[in-house]
Amino acid sequence: MKPETAAKKLGILLAAAPQELRDASITRERLAELMAKPPAWLEELRRNGPHPRPVVAAKLGVSTSGLARAGMTEPLTSAEIQELLQTMPQWLVTERAVQHEVREEQIRVKNTKAGKAALRSERGE
Structure with a gap:
């Protein structure tokens, strides 16, 4: 590869x-x-590190799109990530909240689909 x-x-x-x-x-x-x-x-x-964007995003608890919106385009080291987590700039607070909402919506959709699938199997469809 x-x-x-x-x-x-x-x-x-x-x-x-x-x-x-x-x-x-x-x-x-x-x-x-x-x-x-x-x-x-x-x-x-x-x-x-330095860590690639997906790793930085995961360590910060945001999406890679959230990093882009914040203008964070360069790789970061673990020390830089820890500094961001300690200072919690406003963009990070906002993006973490967005990520939390996205995860909650994904769980809601998954549970809805599971419930519908269970109803279909009960009916024998």
Whole structure:
């Protein structure tokens, strides 16, 4: 697989990875090995970053779209993420509230669909 795909599956920023990962095609076996027994550089990247946008969004409790709306386009380190969580700027408070509402709506829709499916199965449809 391409290095970009491997980095995405590993949850790391490709630009921060060692040259050996950036330059070579990664086999599924090598990827599985990296996931099962991560080397020190991979553990360090996962722990301290810089982190890719999906990881930053997850750690902040917002969506990647929320990051974009806030103008957060650059990768962040774990220290920068912790600083944002401690200072809680207004954009972060707003985006976390939006994300919470989205999750509640997803749960409501899921429960509604499950209820309808249960009614259909009771009726034998």
